[in-house]
Amino acid sequence: MNQRPRCWYYRNEEFDCLKKGGSRCFAVDGENQYHAIFGDGPCHIVHPSSLAVPAVALGARFRIVGPAGEREVKAEEYYQMPDKNLFGETVLAPNELLTHMILPAPGSVKSATYDVRYKQSHDWPLASAAVALDMNGGTVRGARIVLGSVAPIPWRSEAAERALRSPAPSRCRRTNTRFRSRARP
Template identity: 70%
Template sequence: MKPFAYVKAADEKQALAALGRERGKVLPLAGGMDLVSLLKDRIATPDRVVNVKGLDGTITATPDGGLRIGAAVRLVDLIAHATVSSQYAALAEAASETGTPQIRNLGTVGGNLMQRPRCWYFRNEEFPCLKKGGARCYSVDGENQFHAILGGGPCHIVHPSSLAVPLVAFGAKLRVVGPRGEKEVLAEEFYELPERNLYGETALRPDELLTHVILPPAKAMKSATYEVRFRSSHDWPIAFASVALALANGTVSDARVVLGAVAPIPWRSPEAEAALKGQPANEATAIKAAEAALAGATPMTQNAYKVQVARTAVKRAILHAAGVSA
């Protein structure tokens, strides 16, 4: 890997002071699950790496009854948190499906939310792909069986974060700090399509840090995440879905449906939500919502199978959240 300077930041203030304004020149390091691989493969070639393990690593209640989760919280601690598992089941389920026990013991919430795409053309230094400043997206005419079926183009990556999908379903906000102060951004607006941001995936500027996740009160929402993988051992999902439902006497009064691993961003489906609202929480309704969620899918040459896989993930996430057996 390219040699780089190393800064160990004791807190948020020191971490911000060590960052820079030019993309890719200074990168934060938390658990290192993603960054170390990028460094080894020379996809990331920073001049300086900033250790941000000193950021907040706690989970605390907010005054309105929600949760404030520090970016340095490890996935294993997120899974074990009683309030997360009882009130935000979709988030706990997504975290528990991430990687291996070793990865969950080191990986952090912020690292999971900020990881780069897993596209094999992007990850291979031999391919000057569109996202790395090249002339074309190699997946269009190449091996695209794991690429996007929704919202793709000009780059056809799929979003890699397992936690971002349920966070969008819960309407979470992300706290961002930088030299211009701090702000809270909806998770749904934090991630950007390639047509808007080709060389990055988020609205985060190089001199800004993601420091916290802020979850609104769960109230009576029921939620679930359902993931489909080739192998039950460590593997990246083919498709998955996170669903948050409000139920009244067996009828869906409100719903949020978000798909993962099928688009360059966590893909919220207003069509599926509309198909659920006002309808009984049963298998027939779940099937209609799943069909609505994938109605606009545009598969590539080798990934049409993902359409049915994603439909199944949406249907089962809805039924699981509603407590209905398929």
């Protein structure tokens, strides 16, 4: 949940990039095929944790303990964009620890995650999605769709959430297992 970025410029001591206090982001004109496609910079990392993506989709809360005591934040507010926090990725202050992830009871929520990987094992996803649908019979009452490995934070796709909420979803004709939204009349 608190892994530092995997950007190869960040990990390589020869590149003194923006995130390390340097003057430029080497990913902008460099090898950036695994960097962010959403979010505007100035640093273009993708968020590294697989678990954080479903945590945000499920509406988890994180408990933080530090010298000033305990506090809880929503998972989606825990991760911060580089324009807010260039030198870190979360709201954790120095000397604070993340101690708990608290998940709400599922109730009528159905959820699933999906990863696309280059290799089948021992690899990070090239892209991932976590979906949590609050179902009322055959109708989507609420939807949270979060994309991973595409932005500096687990990235909520509000447009996709709206599209699923509007019409009643239908079964996918190809697999008969997944929901797809029906075309608008």
